[in-house]
Amino acid sequence: MKKLxxxxxxxxxxxxxxxxxxxxxxxxxxxxEALLANIALRNANINYHLIVEISCVSSPDELFNLRRxxxxxxxxxxxxxxxxxxxxxxxxxxxxxxxxxxxxxxxxNASLAQCEADMLHEAIKNKNYNHEEVIRILTTRSKxxxxxxxxxxxxxxxxxxxxxxxxxxxxxxxxxxxLAISCINDHNKYYEKVLRNAMETVGTDEDALTRVIxxxxxxxxxxxxxVYYKRNSVQLEHAxxxxxxxxxxxxxxxxxxxxx
Numbered sequence: 001m002k003k004l005x006x007x008x009x010x011x012x013x014x015x016x017x018x019x020x021x022x023x024x025x026x027x028x029x030x031x032x033e034a035l036l037a038n039i040a041l042r043n044a045n046i047n048y049h050l051i052v053e054i055s056c057v058s059s060p061d062e063l064f065n066l067r068r069x070x071x072x073x074x075x076x077x078x079x080x081x082x083x084x085x086x087x088x089x090x091x092x093x094x095x096x097x098x099x100x101x102x103x104x105x106x107x108x109n110a111s112l113a114q115c116e117a118d119m120l121h122e123a124i125k126n127k128n129y130n131h132e133e134v135i136r137i138l139t140t141r142s143k144x145x146x147x148x149x150x151x152x153x154x155x156x157x158x159x160x161x162x163x164x165x166x167x168x169x170x171x172x173x174x175x176x177x178x179l180a181i182s183c184i185n186d187h188n189k190y191y192e193k194v195l196r197n198a199m200e201t202v203g204t205d206e207d208a209l210t211r212v213i214x215x216x217x218x219x220x221x222x223x224x225x226x227v228y229y230k231r232n233s234v235q236l237e238h239a240x241x242x243x244x245x246x247x248x249x250x251x252x253x254x255x256x257x258x259x260x
Contacts (some may be wrong), residue, residue: 096139
């Protein structure tokens with residue numbers, strides 16, 4: 001049977017919130033992430049936050065499958081579209097993140113972690129956020145190695161590297177670096193913040209709410225719910241129920257394990 005030509009990204013943007021949530025849910029994970037990445041890149045103001053999130057939270061195999069799905073669906077590489085829509089050091093960072101195939105083991109080189117923590121400290125202290133070494137470290141090291149590096153930074157300087165970065169600037173590259181570190185260091189904590197911000201905003205950011213619940217439902221949503229409760233002293237299901245309504249609320253609560 002001949003496959004129908006269909007612009008999934010256009011469809012996703014046109015349907016209502018509940019339909020969008022259900023449509024994204026029925027997609028295979030790699031197809032879903034490819035769709036989200038394409039929508040982010042098609043935005044008038046590129047949503048590089050989502051590109052960083054997908055790149056830094058995904059496992060090496062997941063990211064590889066996403067790139068393959070993106071290529072099959074849009075007849076272009078994800079790297080190509082990221083490069084086309086960005087420039088300068090932000091482009092270098094984002095292309096490096098989406099094209100990475102990190103080592104996924106648990107081994108850590110303690111002396112290397114210390115050395116690269118010092119490199120990051122010097123880059124931040126000198127306000128040299130565009131330093132090539134920062135990009136190299138964040139786009140090539142394993143997540144386990146990077147967490148060790150971030151821990152060394154905190155131990156040596158008495159402050160989390162993300163907190164230090166947030167105190168120093170707000171340009172696109174700086175924000176992307178901070179976001180990458182947050183996603184790599186503790187993605188459950190990162191997603192808790194996304195959910196909290198989505199429900200604190202006026203009118204509720206349903207796109208962010210849908211994204212997190214749908215993409216993490218079969219992975220680590222239970223862990224994210226625990227972090228959310230610890231941070232906010234309220235169950236995520238109850239918070240979502242207060243901020244949503246109708247079939248959309250029921251669908252999200254079902255994904256969270258609370259059938260109506």
